[in-house]
Amino acid sequence: MLRNAFTPCSMAQDTIFHKIVRREIPADIVYEDDAVLVFRDIHPKAPLHLLFIAKHDEDFVSSIDDLTENTAHVPGLLIQAAQRFAKEHGIKGYQLRFHVGKDGGQEVFYLHLHFLSNQKLTEEQ
Numbered sequence: 001m002l003r004n005a006f007t008p009c010s011m012a013q014d015t016i017f018h019k020i021v022r023r024e025i026p027a028d029i030v031y032e033d034d035a036v037l038v039f040r041d042i043h044p045k046a047p048l049h050l051l052f053i054a055k056h057d058e059d060f061v062s063s064i065d066d067l068t069e070n071t072a073h074v075p076g077l078l079i080q081a082a083q084r085f086a087k088e089h090g091i092k093g094y095q096l097r098f099h100v101g102k103d104g105g106q107e108v109f110y111l112h113l114h115f116l117s118n119q120k121l122t123e124e125q
């Protein structure tokens, strides 16, 4: 059973990705577990372009720039999820990116890991 994500107290800092987690807006979700949600980027920059986010309130952080002791584990959580996802789908090469801050190209202030690959998922081939 999946835990409920996002209690009302998290709504002060609401982004489009919070709405995706709460299923208020649609997204092409390709993977979900208790901690992580993975969906396709709406404007893909590679044949496969996914976004990895942490689902739970206590793991919310807006940006790498805002990490604290309490959220320092979150980038590792996302990277490990990406590594597992790639292994499970036989994706041999990929790029992982965090955009940090407006000047770093960050548009959505909900920490997310970009996963880009020239290799598509098998169901798309």
Ligand code: 5GP
Pocket: 016, 027, 028, 039, 040, 041, 042, 043, 044, 051, 098, 099, 105, 106, 107, 108, 109
């Ligand atoms: P950033 O530039 O903040 O690192 O990346 C945000 C990414 O989110 C962009 O690549 C953008 O295309 C994607 N994005 C923005 N809005 C939506 C949306 O509503 N749905 C999905 N699936 N992706 C989005």
